[in-house]
Amino acid sequence: MEQKRYLQSPDVRNLLLVSCLYLIFILFSFLYTIYPLDDDWSYIRAAQTFYQTGQMKFTPWTSPSLIFQVWWGALFAHIFGFSINILIVSTLVISFFGSVFFYLLLREAEWEPGKSILIVLLFIFNPFSFPLLYTFFTDHHFLGLMFISIFFYFRGAKRGGVGDLLLGSLFASCAVLVRQQGVLIAAGAGLYLFLSRQPKARAVSDMLISIALPGIAFLGFSYWFQNIHGPTYSSLQQTKWIVEGLINPVHFFSKIFHRPILILEFFGISLIPLSLALLPPLSDLSRRRHLSLILIFCLAAVLFYLTGDHLGIYSSIYSWMNGFHFAFVSEYGHRGSENILLLLYKLIDFLAIFSITYLIFLIIRDRKRFRTIRLSSPLIMLLIIGLLQVSYLMIVRFKFTRYYLVLLPFFVWCACEVLKNRSWQKKYFIPLLTGCAVFSVMGTQDFLSWNETRWKLGSRLLQQGTPSLKISGGFPWDCWHNMDYCLHRPHAILPRAYDIPWWFEELTPAIDPEYLISSSPIPTGFFSLKYFYTDRYVVVDSAEYYSLLYLKKMKVYVLRRVTPAGAGKEGKVYYSFLDNFNGAEVLSDEFPQNSWVGLGFVRLAGRQQRALVQPTDTLTTFRLSIPPQGVRLTFSLSAIPEMWAYLFSGSGAQFLRYAAATPVEAWGKGGDGVLCKILLNTHLIENLFEGIGMVGVEQKMSFLKPRTYFFASRTAYLRYLNPQLNPADGSWQQVTLDMSRFSGMTMDISFAAEPGPAA
Numbered sequence: 001m002e003q004k005r006y007l008q009s010p011d012v013r014n015l016l017l018v019s020c021l022y023l024i025f026i027l028f029s030f031l032y033t034i035y036p037l038d039d040d041w042s043y044i045r046a047a048q049t050f051y052q053t054g055q056m057k058f059t060p061w062t063s064p065s066l067i068f069q070v071w072w073g074a075l076f077a078h079i080f081g082f083s084i085n086i087l088i089v090s091t092l093v094i095s096f097f098g099s100v101f102f103y104l105l106l107r108e109a110e111w112e113p114g115k116s117i118l119i120v121l122l123f124i125f126n127p128f129s130f131p132l133l134y135t136f137f138t139d140h141h142f143l144g145l146m147f148i149s150i151f152f153y154f155r156g157a158k159r160g161g162v163g164d165l166l167l168g169s170l171f172a173s174c175a176v177l178v179r180q181q182g183v184l185i186a187a188g189a190g191l192y193l194f195l196s197r198q199p200k201a202r203a204v205s206d207m208l209i210s211i212a213l214p215g216i217a218f219l220g221f222s223y224w225f226q227n228i229h230g231p232t233y234s235s236l237q238q239t240k241w242i243v244e245g246l247i248n249p250v251h252f253f254s255k256i257f258h259r260p261i262l263i264l265e266f267f268g269i270s271l272i273p274l275s276l277a278l279l280p281p282l283s284d285l286s287r288r289r290h291l292s293l294i295l296i297f298c299l300a301a302v303l304f305y306l307t308g309d310h311l312g313i314y315s316s317i318y319s320w321m322n323g324f325h326f327a328f329v330s331e332y333g334h335r336g337s338e339n340i341l342l343l344l345y346k347l348i349d350f351l352a353i354f355s356i357t358y359l360i361f362l363i364i365r366d367r368k369r370f371r372t373i374r375l376s377s378p379l380i381m382l383l384i385i386g387l388l389q390v391s392y393l394m395i396v397r398f399k400f401t402r403y404y405l406v407l408l409p410f411f412v413w414c415a416c417e418v419l420k421n422r423s424w425q426k427k428y429f430i431p432l433l434t435g436c437a438v439f440s441v442m443g444t445q446d447f448l449s450w451n452e453t454r455w456k457l458g459s460r461l462l463q464q465g466t467p468s469l470k471i472s473g474g475f476p477w478d479c480w481h482n483m484d485y486c487l488h489r490p491h492a493i494l495p496r497a498y499d500i501p502w503w504f505e506e507l508t509p510a511i512d513p514e515y516l517i518s519s520s521p522i523p524t525g526f527f528s529l530k531y532f533y534t535d536r537y538v539v540v541d542s543a544e545y546y547s548l549l550y551l552k553k554m555k556v557y558v559l560r561r562v563t564p565a566g567a568g569k570e571g572k573v574y575y576s577f578l579d580n581f582n583g584a585e586v587l588s589d590e591f592p593q594n595s596w597v598g599l600g601f602v603r604l605a606g607r608q609q610r611a612l613v614q615p616t617d618t619l620t621t622f623r624l625s626i627p628p629q630g631v632r633l634t635f636s637l638s639a640i641p642e643m644w645a646y647l648f649s650g651s652g653a654q655f656l657r658y659a660a661a662t663p664v665e666a667w668g669k670g671g672d673g674v675l676c677k678i679l680l681n682t683h684l685i686e687n688l689f690e691g692i693g694m695v696g697v698e699q700k701m702s703f704l705k706p707r708t709y710f711f712a713s714r715t716a717y718l719r720y721l722n723p724q725l726n727p728a729d730g731s732w733q734q735v736t737l738d739m740s741r742f743s744g745m746t747m748d749i750s751f752a753a754e755p756g757p758a759a
Contacts, residue, residue, distance in 0.1 A: 008113075010113035010114070011103075011107065011113055014103060014113055014116070014117040014120075015100060015103065017117065018096070018099050018100060018103065018117075018120065018124075019096070021124065022092055022093075022095070022096040022099070025092050025133060026089055026092050029085060029088050029089065029092065029134060030085060032085075032448045032449065032452050033085070033452055033455075033456075034084045034085050034088050034134060034448065034451075034452070035084060035451055035452060035455040035476075036084070036136075036476040036477075036480055037447070038135075038137075038475065038476055039061065039137065039476075040135045040136040040137050040476070041061075041475075041476040041479055041480045042058070042059045042061040042062050042479070043062070043066060043069065043136045043137070043138065044084055044136050045059050045480070046058050046062065046066060047070045047073035047074055047077070047087060047136070048082060050070050050071075050074050051073075051074045051077045051078070051082050056070065056229065057229070058229065059232070059479075059483065060232050060233035060234060060483075060487070060507065061232070061233070061234050061479065061483075061507060062232050062234055062235070063232065063234040063235045063237075063238045064178065064180065065177050065179060065180050065182075065221050066138065066177075066178065067177040067178075067221060068141070068145070068174045068175075068177035068178050069136075069138060069141045069177075069178050072090050072094060072141065073086075073087045073090045073136065075090070076089060076093075084136070088133075088134055088135070088136065091133060091134075091135070091136060091137075091140050091141065092140075094140060094141050094144040094145070095133055095143070095144050096144075097144050097147075097148060098140070098143050098144025098145070098146070098147040098148065099120055099123070099124055099144075099147075101144075101148045101151045102119075102120055102123065102147045102151075103116055103117065103120045104151055105147065105150060105151040105154060105413075106119060106120070106413075108151065108154055108155055109154070109379070109413060111420055115420060115424070118424075118429060118433070119274075119412055121433060121437075122270075122271070122273055122274060122433060122436070123408065125433065125436045125440050126270050126405075126408070126436070126440070127439060127440050127443065128266070128269070128270065128401055128402055128405060129143075129402070129405050130440035131440065131443060131444040133444075134444060137402070139402050139405055141178045142175055142178045142179045142406070143405060143406065145171050145172075145175035145178060145182070146175055146182070146185060146406065146409075147409070148171045149168050149169075149170075149171035149172040149174075149175055149182075149185055149186075150185065150189075150382065150385065150409075151168075152164045152167040152168035152171065153165065153168035153169075153172075153185075153189040153210065153381065154378050154381065154382065156206075156210075157189070157193065157196075157378040157381050162206070162209060165189075165193075165206060165209045165210050166213075168186075168189065168210065169186060169209060169210050169211070169212065169213040170213060172189075172213070172214040173186075173213045173214045173216070174217075175214075176214050176217040176218050177217055177221060180218065180221070181389065181392050181406075182214065182218075183214050183215065183217075183218045184385065184388040184389055184392060185385055186210055186211045186213075186214035186215065187388060188381060188386075188387075188388050189210045189211070189381055189385065190207040190208075190210040190211035191207075191384055192378075192380060192381035192384050193206040193207045193210055193381075194206075194207040196380070196381075233506070233507075238396070238397065241397040242395055245395060246395060255394055255395070256394070259393065259394055262404075263390070263393070263404055263407065264356050265349070265352050265353060265356065266352075266401050266407075267356050267359075267407075267408070267411050268351075268352035268354070268355040268356030268357075268359075269348060269349075269351075269352040269355070270408055271355055271356075271359065271411075271412075272351050272352065272355045272432060272436070273428070273429050273432035273433045273435075273436060274359075274424075274429065275354075275355040275356070275358050276351075276355065276425075276428050276429075277424045277425045277426065277428040277429035277432070278358070278359075278362060278419065278422060278424065278425070279293070279358075279425060279428065280293075280425075281425060292361070293358075296354070296357055296358055297354065300350065300353045300354035300357045300358075301350070303353050303357065304350045304353045331474035331475055331501070331531070332472075332474060332516050332517065332518035332519065332520070332523045332531060332532075332559075333518035333519035333520030333521075333522065333523060359419075362419060362422075363419070366419070366422075379413065382410055382413045383410065385410065386407060386410025386411070389406050389407055389410070390407060393407070442548040442549045443549055445547075445548045445549070446547045446549040446550075449545040449546065449547065450519070450545060450547070450554070450556065452545070453543050453545045454473055454474070454477070454517050454556050455473070455477065456543065457473075457517050457542075457543050457556055457558050458471055458477055458481075458517050460541070460558075461541075461558065466514075466515060468481040468482055468485075469482055469485065469510055469511055469512060470511075470512055470513070470514040470515055471511075471514075471515045471516075471517070472501070472511055472515070472516050472517070473517035474517065475501075477517065478501075478503060478504075478507075478508050478511055479503060479507055479508060482508045482510065482511055483507055483508055485510060486507065486508050486509060486510050489510065490756075490757030490758065491672065491673065491720065491722060491725055491756065491757055492509065492510035493509040493510070493675070493718075493719075493720030493757070494509060494510060494511070494720075495717075495718070495719040495735075496509075496715075496717065496718040496719070497534075497716070497717050497735070497737060498532075498534045498716060498737065499531045499532060499533060499534065499716075500531075500716070500717075500718060501531050505715055505718055509718075509720070513532060514560060514561050515540075515558055515559065515560055515561075516532065516537060516558070516559040516561075517556065517557070517558055517559075518537075518556070518557050518558075518559050519556055519557070520557065521539050521557055523535075523559055532561075534738070535561050535563075536561070536562050536563050537559035537560060537561050537562065538559065538560055538562055539557050539558070539559055540558050540559070540560045541557070541558035542555045542556065542558065543555065543556055571632070574627055574631060575624050577612065577622055577749075577751075578599060578610055578611075578612060580622060581598075581599055581620075583622070583623075584620050584621060584622050585621045586618065586619070586620050586621075587618070587619045587620075588618045588619070596613075596614075596615045596618070597613065597614050597615075597618050597620055598612075598613060599611070599613070600613045602638070602640060604638055604640065604730065604731055604732060605731050605732075607732070609732075611638075612751065614751065614753040615753060616674055616753050616754055617753070617754065617755065618752070618753050619679075619750050619751070619752045619753075620751045620752075621748050621750040621751075622748070622749050622750075623746065623747070623748050624746070624747065624749065625744075625745070625746045625747075626739060626742045626743055626744060626745050626746075626747060627743065627744075628743050628744045629743065630738075630740040631739045631740060631742075631743065632736050632737060632738055632739060632740075633678075633736070633737040633739050633749070634734070634735070634736045634737075635734070635735055636732040636733060636734045636735070637676050637719060637732070637733045637735065638729070638730065638731060638732050638733060639673065639722065639730060640730070671756065672722065672724075672755070672756035672757060673720055673721055673722025673723075673724070673725070673729075673756035674720075674721050674722070674753055674754065674755065674756060675718065675719075675720055675752075675753070675754040675755070675756065676717075676718070676719050676720075676721060676751075676752070676753060677715050677717065677750075677751075677752040677753075678716050678717040678718075678737075678749065678750070678751060679714065679715055679716065679748075679749070679752060680713060680714055680716045680742075680747055680748070680749060681714070681747060681748040681750070682742065682745055682746075682747045713748065713750060716737065717735065717737060719733070719735075720756070721733075722756060
């Protein structure tokens with residue numbers, strides 16, 4: 001077989017262009033002091049720990065395998081010294097290698113040099129992937145290793161070289177040690193080799209060569225993670241969610257319904273320059289043979305209308321993890337010209353739908369070209385690997401579009417294989433690609449500047465003597481500064497009411513947010529999550545930065561809490577939970593017969609009153625309609641001493657009688673308190689219609705919308721009770737919550753009792 005020669009004159013020129021671009025990207029990164037952004041604080045902390053101590057220790061908020069990424073980042077830190085900027089350089093370097101091998105793979109697949117470099121540039125400046133170059137997320141590390149691995153697998157499958165297959169398996173093993181799904185790369189290659197190679201003895205041999213190292217890496221990591229390091233909180237959550245998603249028909253149907261649409265729309269956005277470059281010249285548009293374009297345009301408009309506002313499907317744009325999303329809203333505070341940005345999102349979304357619709361039309365029209373691709377072609381291997389990646393993305397819980405980046409190469413190689421020989425209108429492609437590049441750079445500059453300003457304001461508060469536990473600057477800031485404190489003091493759980501940030505509840509329960517670092521003078525938040533808007537905050541400090549996305553100076557604010565929300569006047573009882581207990585639904589993991597949840601009379605500090613008695617791991621749910629006028633939820637909580645008795649038998653009242661007969665010496669032998677939660681759920685059928693035949697605005701946009709937490713309850717109150725640490729928790733603690741914003745709605749209110757931090 002003829003060996004393909006690389007590094008011909010056009011290839012050298014193209015690879016030099018890629019090298020120069022990445023050198024510019026590295027220089028650009030040093031214009032900013034880069035800080036953790038979103039989840040990558042956890043990965044940065046792991047690299048820092050390994051660099052400083054030599055120990056591979058993950059934070060609880062780590063679910064990817066991450067091993068190779070930590071090694072890679074620590075290598076750069078050992079050479080240049082540790083800083084987050086140096087870790088970003090390591091991300092850029094491995095992305096550079098990935099881009100080079102992506103180009104070589106396109107050339108191996110017989111793309112011409114000019115189109116190959118344009119495809120690579122389109123991938124580099126993809127608005128979804130470019131901002132991630134300046135984070136320590138796993139995306140570019142995984143993508144880089146995936147490109148290198150598939151290049152060698154592809155060449156080995158095409159030329160029959162065992163050495164190439166070994167190199168492919170080696171880099172696939174490295175990919176496994178960044179994300180566990182890297183094992184699917186080797187699985188796809190091995191399956192293809194087994195089905196396509198003859199004789200079967202060689203097929204089995206090549207398959208084993210391809211999958212052995214990645215399989216060993218996967219099994220070795222799994223054993224180490226489960227038995228030596230210990231599974232993290234996040235990994236246990238991910239496993240639980242995947243299982244629930246597979247066995248719950250509502251969750252599974254939701255994913256099957258919307259994720260293919262999101263993936264196609266993602267392809268549409270990513271390939272706008274390519275798809276529009278495949279349009280005929282403007283001078284030919286009026287010809288009769290191109291009248292089908294009018295139908296495609298109208299179809300795209302109908303799909304855009306339906307998916308955008310009436311089927312309630314989230315646009316991919318709204319789940320971006322990059323500068324454009326953060327330019328719209330951060331954890332605390334909307335910023336900028338919201339309506340203008342939403343209009344821009346709508347325009348991009350329409351172009352995305354038109355883009356993918358037109359590409360599918362071209363593929364169907366030219367489908368005969370697929371017949372020239374034999375089943376033994378290495379392109380089939382790419383298709384198998386791509387399908388395995390799609391299958392994985394269909395079962396994971398989260399739908400962040402950065403997860404779909406792994407699919408883009410397979411779409412280009414396989415679905416666009418039929419398009420590579422078509423003529424491109426470079427006068428369309430080059431300006432559109434330039435627009436993508438400018439847009440990506442502007443958005444990246446925006447979130448780097450914004451994040452740098454946010455962290456500097458937080459550091460200013462620390463320098464002024466404000467304890468970190470009194471500052472909330474968003475998820476990465478809070479976890480970076482306070483998670484270690486919370487891990488070593490698991491009982492430092494403060495009472496929470498109303499809009500509780502999810503990371504407070506799960507990761508940093510000791511934060512008391514006297515100060516907020518916000519993108520707005522008003523502490524609003526993501527979409528329907530309006531954190532702390534029930535408390536009053538005033539602006540005490542601010543700092544400016546310049547945004548290329550808005551072409552003006554923007555501000556980040558420091559807010560200080562001044563007064564909590566008042567309880568209001570007393571009123572009459574509208575609904576008694578105790579009187580309606582027979583209509584409640586009781587769930588329990590620990591007690592299948594629900595025999596321990598019930599009503600009883602509890603005497604504390606000489607005062608006896610009727611109460612709902614719940615041991616831990618129980619949930620009691622009441623469904624009720626909230627009256628149209630102002631209303632409050634009033635209740636009292638206590639952790640009775642009997643909660644530490646070991647033996648239980650009977651109903652709630654029987655439990656109290658049994659506990660009363662238990663010697664006092666038996667109390668306190670076990671247990672570490674209880675987490676009391678109140679959960680609210682308004683995503684009910686009863687709320688779908690506001691009137692006859694009329695769909696409410698919020699429900700219209702949320703009932704079929706595939707949110708991450710589909711039909712999930714949200715914590716509205718949290719309090720930790722442990723009379724051993726705080727004797728006051730053994731008496732009644734009265735709480736009042738304002739429920740007026742739910743006026744006129746039907747809702748589920750759930751009272752949950754969960755074990756303390758040590759379970």
